[in-house]
Amino acid sequence: MELHQLTIHELQEKIRSGSVSATQITESVFSRIDAVEERVHSYIRMMKEEAFAAAAKADENIKKGDIKPLTGIPIALKDIVCTKGIATTCGSHILHNFVPPYNATVVEKLTDAGALFVGKTNMDEFAMGSSTETSWFGPTRNPWDLERIPGGSSGGSATAVAADECIASIGSDTGGSIRQPAALCGVVGMKPTYGRVSRFGLIAFASSLDQIGPFTKDVEDCAIMMNVLAGYDPKESTSVPTEVPDYRQFAGRDIQGWKIGIPKEYFVEGIDPEVNAAIQKTIAVIEQSGGQCVDISLPHTQYCVATYYIIAPAEASSNLARYDGVKYGLRAADVRDLLDMYKKTRMQGFGAEVKRRIMIGTYALSAGYYDAYYKKASQVRALIKRDFEEAWKKCDVILTPTTPTPAFKIGEKTDDPLQMYLSDIFTISANLAGIPGISLPCGFTSGGLPIGVQFLASHFEEGKLIQIASAYEKNAKIEKRRPAL
Amino acid sequence: MEFEIVIGLEVHAQMLTETKIFCGCSTKFGGAPNSHTCPVCIGMPGVLPVLNKKVVEFAMKMALATNCEINKSCEFARKNYFYPDLPKGYQISQYAYPLAEHGHISLDVNGEQKKIGITRIHMEEDAGKLMHDEHNPASYVDLNRTGVPLIEIVSEPDMRSSDEAADYLRRLHEILVYLEICDGNMEEGSFRCDANVSIRPMGQKEFGTRTELKNMNSFRNVQRALEYEIKRQQYLVENGETVIQETRLWDDAQGATNSMRSKEEAHDYRYFPDPDLVPILVDDAWVEKIKKDLPELPLAKRERFVNDYQIPAYDAGVLTADKALANYYEEVVKLCSQPKAASNWIMGDVMRFLNEEKKSIRECPITAKSLADMIRLIEEGTISGKMAKEIVEDMYKTGKSPQTIIEEKGLVQITDEGELIKSITSIIEANPGQLADYRGGKEKLFGFFVGQVMKATKGKANPQLVNDLLKKMLAG
Known part of the structure; x- marks a missing residue:
């Protein structure tokens, strides 16, 4: 095995034993990038120079015996996470030249934990999309089938891990943007509880739904990353000062006697037969592992997508108002006056999907429509939250497919936004309820496309998700495949 | 036809906190453009607001001083509109759930106490400032003021004349300054007022169509603008025309109000709760703590001066209009035990000297002790009142004590x-x-x-x- 194929915990062991250096790992990763990046297009911007400088520093620290949880580990950052002195574009023309004078809190935390950064990964523009096709920098391709989408919006972060162009990566999840591409690319992706990981420096899409989380090659790595990312941040008012457990200790524990809720609303028509078969097999493995599957109901599930597509665009319409050409980013040339500058800058700077959502959101918040849309959606959101609270009385975690279908073809759904929106049908509820969710590989289609299973737990129960995911990973014995790039 | 005038006022008062409402930048006035800014207050991507608790406490003080009920839970909302001085494209304000509601203050109207209702008091952030280059077709944005905390105090439409409106404003101003939560400087914009005014035939219950007046930066201008606007509306109605609901700007030089935008052009601010901030929960203990620390308010002080010092209500009013002046007066009285003489000297000579130089009592060269000494020297017969007139002027000019001046000039009264x-x-x-x-x-x-x-x-x-x-x- 080559170094870039290894997990964080495998590399950590090698670093501790002195058998590899951070520089060697970094070299391996960049040689892999040189080999495959042209075909996959995971990255918007490489940080090669910075990465090697950080690797050299890491090697000095290793010599001194100063080894932190992520020392020498090359990590990729979704280009929605602000990096001091490094352009952060959010996949948009309007921010193509924006260089933040600050780091996101997660960047600081990863740096403090010894990580080094490979580059900034591609994404749907402003995280609006489920396929990474709306990026101003062009689409990312699924390493398992280059004709197919990798999922989105954090498609670049998912493919970078799947194609071994980094060891782990950071994504953001507003309606499934970590879990859905993780499922479609065959990697592990976690959306933590809202308030668990700091949003400071995460360019906002929908502030009440956005959450940062990791992509990793296995569940143990997910726990290692969560140990670094989680925690209270005084720079964020919605950050929660709840104690952070050692997530790694949950990996490897069994799930004897656990009740696993199977929500009937998630097993409906439209679900791909091969996905359904893989999930049924997953349920069997869970039961063999000591878990007891129980039927539950989340009665307001059918309203999730509609609720989400009111609340998220409403918040986005306000969050994206700051991109006006006045202070940073794109400013249209040849303008007559202020209004003309606003109009042209935003017309040229935003892509079609972003414009569509700004318009939907603006409409939903307008006088005379607020009560019918935004207010109603907020009320339904409360009901969706209550569904889960009821469910936790009957089960410890919930099991669902992550996506209704495996990866679809590039261009297949770009002209049909509604079909595109439905690819997040199983992931949106966790964001609306603020609960954590994890997606991990549970098999392949006959055509060789990865399939993902999703586990959901109550607020701040990421430990339970690590526990069941690692138990499943251990007992399912899914064959280790790598995309044939 | 006789008309009744209906006025309601919206006051924006800048809070005297050291730092801005959602970041750690300084609130100081002046400073090179954009020198008091950071990624948070200039609305860079990905940054988040964190509430300055001091602002809530300052706003609570005003709420308690104006007899408002403080809501146990309130929230911030986003007011969305585009303008270059508003870097986020929205102002963080309060909308559906303000900090405090249902208050009032009392005015003296023709010798009777009249209550003016306070609809609500809410917190918000200030916007920045645009500077236009007269020689170039360019405008510059200064965001130093962006994020400076404001409270908005909205009155009920309870005022029935421009005099009442001006009086209400003075009382509010006085309370804010007394509480030491606002410097009250109207020229620098620390205290701003918008007015809603309408007229209706005497006896009619329904309100007439109102206009909103903006851009009045002094008490006098508020009064002038209201008077102009009332006359304008009366003229329209008397000539069979209708008043249009609109926003009008006061033009000081022209002495008139001009239409700025009509109701149809009014913004739709698309308010919604700010998801980046959590609801503010105010419990009884917090309210009690703020209440306990409230200073004596102007009205109470006025009554106490009349009762304790036996001075006329007029004197008490003048002396308590400025908290520092009231403190000065009390200090003098404490040292000379002659309340009426102290009031006469302060309201007469001392204030005349200060007014001539446009100085405040804080800058007065005559210390309270010196003035008290002088009053005692008169009482004891060491100097005459006439001599004192001369001495007090010297005291103001030189800052010397009356004893020193008397000695230097050989001014001791002959009582032999x-x-x-x-x-x-x-x-x-x-x-x-x-x-x-x-x-x-x-x-x-x-x-x-x-x-x-x-x-x-x-x-x-x-x-x-x-x-x-x-x-x-x-x-x-």
Whole structure:
């Protein structure tokens, strides 16, 4: 095995034993990038120079015996996470030249934990999309089938891990943007509880739904990353000062006697037969592992997508108002006056999907429509939250497919936004309820496309998700495949 | 036709916190453009607001001082509109759930107490400032003021004249300054007022169509603008025209209001709860703590001055209009125990000196102790009131104590009877004619003798003593 194929915990062991250096790992990763990046297009911007400088520093620290949880580990950052002195574009023309004078809190935390950064990964523009096709920098391709989408919006972060162009990566999840591409690319992706990981420096899409989380090659790595990312941040008012457990200790524990809720609303028509078969097999493995599957109901599930597509665009319409050409980013040339500058800058700077959502959101918040849309959606959101609270009385975690279908073809759904929106049908509820969710590989289609299973737990129960995911990973014995790039 | 005037006011007061409402930047006025800014207040991507708790406490003080109910839970909302001085494209304000509601303050209207309702008090952030280059087609944005905390105080439409409106504003201003939560500077924009005004035929219950007036940066301009607008509306109605609901800008130079935008052009601000901030929960203990720390308010102080110092309500009003002045007065009274004399000297000479130089009592060169000493020296007869007039002016100019000035100028009053008798005797001897006339019934000549004595003693004679001695000696 080559170094870039290894997990964080495998590399950590090698670093501790002195058998590899951070520089060697970094070299391996960049040689892999040189080999495959042209075909996959995971990255918007490489940080090669910075990465090697950080690797050299890491090697000095290793010599001194100063080894932190992520020392020498090359990590990729979704280009929605602000990096001091490094352009952060959010996949948009309007921010193509924006260089933040600050780091996101997660960047600081990863740096403090010894990580080094490979580059900034591609994404749907402003995280609006489920396929990474709306990026101003062009689409990312699924390493398992280059004709197919990798999922989105954090498609670049998912493919970078799947194609071994980094060891782990950071994504953001507003309606499934970590879990859905993780499922479609065959990697592990976690959306933590809202308030668990700091949003400071995460360019906002929908502030009440956005959450940062990791992509990793296995569940143990997910726990290692969560140990670094989680925690209270005084720079964020919605950050929660709840104690952070050692997530790694949950990996490897069994799930004897656990009740696993199977929500009937998630097993409906439209679900791909091969996905359904893989999930049924997953349920069997869970039961063999000591878990007891129980039927539950989340009665307001059918309203999730509609609720989400009111609340998220409403918040986005306000969050994206700051991109006006006045202070940073794109400013249209040849303008007559202020209004003309606003109009042209935003017309040229935003892509079609972003414009569509700004318009939907603006409409939903307008006088005379607020009560019918935004207010109603907020009320339904409360009901969706209550569904889960009821469910936790009957089960410890919930099991669902992550996506209704495996990866679809590039261009297949770009002209049909509604079909595109439905690819997040199983992931949106966790964001609306603020609960954590994890997606991990549970098999392949006959055509060789990865399939993902999703586990959901109550607020701040990421430990339970690590526990069941690692138990499943251990007992399912899914064959280790790598995309044939 | 006789009309009733209906006025409601919206006041924006800048809070005197050290730092801005959602970041750690300084709130100081002035400073090079954009020197008091950071990624948070200039609305860079990905940054988040964190509430400055001091702002809530300052706003609570105002709420309690104006008899408002403080809501147990309130929230921030986003007010969305595009303008270059608003870097996020929205202002963080409060909308559906403000901090405080249902308050009032009392005004003295023709000798009667009238309550003016306060609809609500809410917190919000200020916007920045645009500067236009006169020689180039360019505008510049200064975001120093962006994120400076404001409270908005909205009154009920309870005022019935421009005088009441001006009085209400002065009372609010006075309370804010007393609470030390706002510097009250209208020119720098720390205290701003918008007015809603309408008229209706006397006796009609429904309100007339209102206009909103903006851009009035002094009490006087608020009053002038209201008066102009009332006349304008009356003219329209009396001539069969209708008042249009619109926003109008006061033009100081022109002395008129001009239409800025109509109701149809009004913004749709698309308010919604700010998802980046959590609801503010205010429990009873917090309210009690703020209440306990509230200073004495102007109205209470005024009443106490009248009762404790037995000074006229007018004096109490003047002395309490400025908290520092009231403190100065109390200090003087404490040291000389003569409340009325202290009030006279302060409201007379001291304030005249200060007004001439447009200075505040804080900059007064006469210390409370010096003024108290001077009042005591008069009481003790060491100096006369007339001498004191001269001395107080010197005290103001030099900052010296009255004792020093008296000593330097040799101004001590002559109270030695023997010395005065000697002086009077020689004056009587030198003016036999006048003496005869006086004794013959021309009593007016008494003043002549007083003048002669004062002249001879260079004004230092104790006037009371001169009077007494002259009466006796002229009588023979």
